[in-house]
């Protein structure tokens with residue numbers, strides 16, 4: 509058995525969270541078309557006959573950061589890379605390279621870990637959308653290169669094989685206790701995902717249905733989760749920074765918020781196998797970005 513800590517990094521939107529979900533064959537991280545959908549590091553355990561890995565998903569590294577939230581989020585990735593045995597840099601070969609990649613490569617160069625370059629979105633990168641040549645030059649800096657489609661879960665086995673090849677035998681860094689603790693806490697309480705994950709699911713649906721109308725101006729807080737036997741009652745709020753955003757989130761006749769709530773509830777029901785009632789309200793809080801601590805990102 510091998511043990512290793514694997515940190516997945518990249519610029520926003522390259523498919524890091526989609527990749528971690530694909531590797532785990534289960535949704536552990538929300539995904540969307542917006543940058544920095546992931547706001548804080550997420551650690552999960554991958555396990556198979558070859559060994560156990562602590563996989564970390566990290567927020568996309570932004571080139572230019574102007575707002576407070578972006579500044580807080582941008583601290584997450586370097587923090588997680590510190591103890592990595594293997595760093596995976598994910599690039600989206602359906603888009604041209606840009607200066608954000610240089611920032612990511614800067615982080616990669618500083619790390620003493622083994623390195624894997626992942627060319628993602630091979631399903632999308634066809635014809636004029638194939639920008640693979642933009643990224644080719646990077647290969648020299650990496651121990652392995654694997655081309656995958658995180659979304660269609662193709663070639664993920666090759667990626668896992670590459671990770672295990674790069675790890676030493678056994679558990680030299682004594683990761684077993686952390687693996688056990690993570691496996692333990694990831695067990696759902698009252699057959700329901702944690703309130704933190706419920707908030708993430710709601711944020712994902714908000715991003716999906718609001719598209720680009722109010723990209724970074726929302727936060728979701730779950731206030732309570734109550735098991736009432738036949739039904740689980742979840743109370744949550746969407747915080748936003750301006751009154752005009754609140755109007756957009758609620759929508760005409762409450763249509764938008766209904767759509768967000770309905771789809772979040774549906775997914776929570778599938779995840780928990782239980783009936784869920786979701787009470788969702790929108791509030792304006794101009795200071796939410798300042799008030800957010802790193803554990804609440």
Ligand SMILES: Nc1nc2c(ncn2[C@@H]2O[C@H](COP(=O)(O)OP(=O)(O)OP(=O)(O)O)[C@@H](O)[C@H]2O)c(=O)[nH]1
Nearest residue numbers: 521522523524525526539540544545546568658659
């Ligand atoms: N066609 C295609 N789309 C993909 C693939 N991987 C990810 N996507 C899409 O790309 C978008 C971004 O995916 P995410 O997994 O949220 O990207 P991320 O790197 O985690 O983004 P941040 O957390 O914002 O840094 C989503 O719309 C995904 O569905 C892929 O292999 N093929």
Ligand SMILES: [Mg+2]
Nearest residue numbers: 524525545546
């Ligand atoms: Mg992500």
